[in-house]
Amino acid sequence: MIVEPQRNASVYFLRGRFVTLKKATLLLLLSVLCLPVWGVIEVDRLSSPALSERYQYLVAEYRCPKCQNQNLAESNSPISIDLRTEIRRLLEEGASDAQISDYLVARYGEFVLYRPKVKNSTYLLWLAPAVLLLLGLLVIVFIVRRQKRAVNTSKTALSSTEQAALQALLGTAEKQNDKTVNPNEAESK
């Protein structure tokens, strides 16, 4: 491979080797970017592309019972391999998605579902995001309203006594400023 001379200083003493090293490093870094792809290494042996597509969807829908943060597609634990085989078998037998779901839930419980069914024990799980969002919106409305009210009250004119008091305060403040500022000015001059 012909390597064009480059401006990078380190290329001069490494030349060709440096470039291949760089490419290798890049490839390694890119491969780390797509870690989830490493999960499914088996070739699915399903009879039709339609089944294959459903299979790919289903194995991503269920959670591995052994390794709790992975789905069946990502996990290589023996139990996930078994369950993937079972899903393939059920698909070939013509089972519907609901039947496959029931099959897995009957054995491993609702734990395997990444999308648990909506029922009494899961209301909190399903509704919490909406409730929190609503709460957040309420807080924002509350704050905005209060700020508006604060701006409105500041716009109202001051009474004559308040004006006099304000002038008095400003007057004393100016005098104090004069006192503190003057010595400095004298020094600098």
Added chain:
Amino acid sequence: MDRVKLFIPLIIFVVLAAMLYWGLGRDPNAMPSALISRPVPTFQLPELGQLKDTEDTSLVVTGQPEILDETLFLGQVSLLNVWATWCVSCRVEHPYLLDIAETGVRIISLNYKDEVEAAQQWLEKYGDPYEQTISDPTGGLGLDLGVFGAPETYLIDHLGVIHYKHVGVVDDRVWRTTLQPKYQQLRNALPEAEK
């Protein structure tokens, strides 16, 4: 009203701290079995059998193996222990199972995804605490039971209904604090004739 507002951060802190403390004591791997209060799934599997000649450890085929099914659990309270020779923790709990079996507890075992010969040699070498061993080399019954790793131990009543599942090693603490009380409870509920 303003004074009440001052307490809001404190209240949030207390609620959060309580929740986190509660979560600290929970086992994140604990997964209740889906088969609690359900009968043992139906199966038709061979009994593991024994090495015939204790002097010579080579496997001798002992004719047709006995075929076991779910009626195995009827009439007596039993433990069903799921084990395999590839399972390191099973080796750890094995001596304890021998102790339990000696006190008269009926233990049936499921040899899960294992080689028959290796399993027979294991029982020959370390002792056999099991009244009978179901041989399940493909893991079909294991799958129906919701087994996701050995060792697992199920408590099954005299009607063949699963009452409890323990995942992991059965040791003195687990036996005394959880399994034995439940086992005794089931035994006490037995009709007089079947005790």
